[in-house]
Amino acid sequence: MDDRESTTSSIKQAVDTRGYRQVFRTIVVIFISAILLTGCYLFIPIGVVWMATKVPSSFEWLAAVVSIPSIWFLPGFTAIALVTAMELVAGQDDEDIERGWIFGIIGGSTILTAVWFLPLWGAAFPNVSETVQVLRAPAMFDDTWLMALSWVVSVPVMTYADLAAHTESDTNSDSSKSKQKEQSSSTNHTNQSTGSADRIGQDGPRITDEKTHDSDLQDLMYRWEDAPETRFADIGGMESLKTKIERSVLRPLTRINEAYERFKVSPPNGILLYGPPGTGKTLFARAVAGELGHPYLELSAGDIKSRWINESTEQVNRLFNEAQQFDRCVIFIDEIDALLAGRGNDLHREHAQVVNEFLAHLDDDDPNFLVIAATNRADLLDEAATRRGRFDQQYEIGLPDNDAREAIFRVRLRELPTALDERDYHELAHRSEELSSADIVGIVDDAAMHAAERDAEAITLDDLHESFPNTSIR
Template sequence: MANKAEFKTSLLRMFRARIPFISIRSIERTRVLEVVQQLAEEINIPIYAHSLSHGTIDIKTRKPVNDDRSVAGGIDFAVQNMSQRQNLTFVFNEVSDIEDDNVVSRHIYDCVVQSIERGGSICVITTKSVWSQLQRLGMTLTLDAPNEEEMLEVVKECVTPYKGSIPIDWEESDFKMAATVLSNMTKIEAENVLATQMAKGSLTKDDIKELSQAKDKLFNDISGLEKVKIDASTLSVAGLDGLQQWLSTQQQLLTADLKARKLRPPRGMLLVGVPGCGKSLSAKFVAASWNLPLYRLDFASIQGMYVGQSENRLKEAFASADNAAPCVLWIDEIEKGLAANASDSSGVTTRMVGQFLFWLQESNAKVFVVATANDVTKLPPELLRKGRFDELFFVDLPAPQERKDIINLYIKRNLLPPPSTFTLDKLVDISEGFAGSDLEGAVRDVAIQAVIRGDAAIDDSLFEKCFQNIVPLSKTSPERIEAIRAWGRERAVPASGLTWSNIPNDKATSKRSIII
């Protein structure tokens, strides 16, 4: 794996070492040939490139030297010239059927043997594997899609010439954000997306979101991941002020230069707490507010019946997420996929945990993970170690002020006439122990009556009746809820932003707090 600068350095060394066979793995032939042409000019060696559309050309002068466009004709031309001249290099960029032992791969094999005797070099640009006996005659090199640094150059090269011709509102931070969004796309894909945006006659800050959506369409069918459609107009989070404040600082790190301080991009957060308090909603909120695509990883869908199948599917899913970066990866109820299982004699879960931890630790892609858990006691302890996730938040039952904010949020969303101030305060008291989903359900019952009977039938008494009709989980299963809260007091940061000693009706001393 190599970016353009690393690729160019490695290829230069191979050319100078006269490696007889070089297989270059890349889907971008044009970028590879650009580097080859630069090297041909820098080290002044004769390099010829063959394609099915142009035959063989001198890569420095772009002049044709052999009109035979077939691969066999190109190889014969290479053999003929290498028998007469030393240190020639031939690049073939449209060769198929070289994965196995066949006529084409053996023809190239004979050509490589000839190049060994004459100090020549045969390069093949391909996206497939190479016949093992052929590959053992040389070396392999990979050119990745443009990283953020290279993509920033691509973005500026595309946009800068149009300054003065069309209104361009982008500042340096916008160029960096665009490069972040477009990273892992091919150069031509990025150029096409940018050209499409500028074709409307302007380039505004809002177009950054359009770039993200355009990239999302290219990665819409991702192996192992489910694309989650979100409507930003319907997403809002009441309460959880500490979590929202922390997220705003993490967003800044997406475009910040972290290499000098040896920091990796934000890895994400683990949300634990009481069911129904907004953990899953937070994943959608992050993606919507950051204008990033949201993908959901479902461990149940990647479980396979054969040995190693589950681990391979999980690896492919993480690789797909890296390619789609920047994005938000939502892992809902993570304990159900990675919980220790005494009956798992095959060790599949253990290996999946190890693979997940390795990816969390080593991947440098800008994939922001939002993992949620209800029963965190089932999670392996190594997943909770500091450094796996950037932060561990506890989402508790909403405090009085948070309940008031949530009630007002759903009243406004459902277009209901608000209750009196006195009744609203009474609803806050009635809803002691309610989760966010309980509050939503109570307001939804009022909205249903508004649809059936009309807004004129909505009064304070109906609000009270609907709220009194809800029996929250904190009352039906108080022991379970208290156990979850006890765990959160010791190990997690309150998502509300309050310290535990400041949370009403909580006798716990202050433990962890958010650092902003």
């Protein structure tokens, strides 16, 4: 595929509607979790104090002994349960909920302090104090010294303990993730390879996932990588395709539960991405692997095929044997038509064996891998490759539409000095009809070269016009 493809398909990251929705979701999640946890750190201590006032006078000393540690620890334990429940509903660990927890600790403690010291400021704000008065229990005391003493032994300790515990938990989590990543990326194998030097070789890193450790892995010939950092939010446009992949691929693979098992819904073994060169098939495959969070291997058909008899078949077997060493993994194969071309009567026997061997692995009943294949010519594939259970899910990735083309220009020119206005961007999008994202990146790169050659202060519309393919200028 085009060398520029891997850098061109994140074309609407800054202006993509999906990005805005993600920001909105983040704000909403933080706000809701902060409100719920603020209530936790406000009402639980007040409830403890209120219950202490209901204890008979002969047991007041016992109520005081029990209530103080209850104020220290009960809000924290309740907050942990509440955060866990919210994360279960969200279906994953959510950092936004954790951020809301911090705001809840601070907000709840602040409001609790205001309620505690109501007699000191109530006269200055009678309307507010009348509203807040219903929260204040008699055991909070009206005497200034007792009021301050009871607050000191209750609220600061509670606040400090929960903030410290939360910070330590985050530090341990980050440290664990960092250590796992370090171990995963630092272990190199030294195995010789007859495949492509670009993707197979001695410098290929060993990768681990949740259930696979470095000590469990045999020597790896192929260059497996950690799960890519690319996500769907990094890809401009393609909203309909993202929705289809989310429904038919990601959900069955990440949310396997009784409902899917009840209706015998199985995750796909392979999906096929097809379309013109430069439209983002490679980056989309990386985004799927990133969304799944699985180890990732990127190959072309040439990395597997060999000129030596039987060696291609052996490399196919080696590929899937290495895949079995992971709990889950994603394999991306570009130019799959060169590997799985249709088998005719005049086809070389060696190629027929490679096709048969590859499809046999793809037929696994319960595979731990997802194979994503890409091609510019889906019509060249062997018919057996697209039957049910193999590459039966096929998705076209076409040329960018007008809005996407405009976004490409904006993103590519964002960090460069330009002399363009809104109308210029609209014109560029219109003139680049039928061009791929890679073509547009090439136009911007050439325009930057023109501007540099004439020692200009900024890229102009004329620079961009000169860089268009002649057939694209209207």
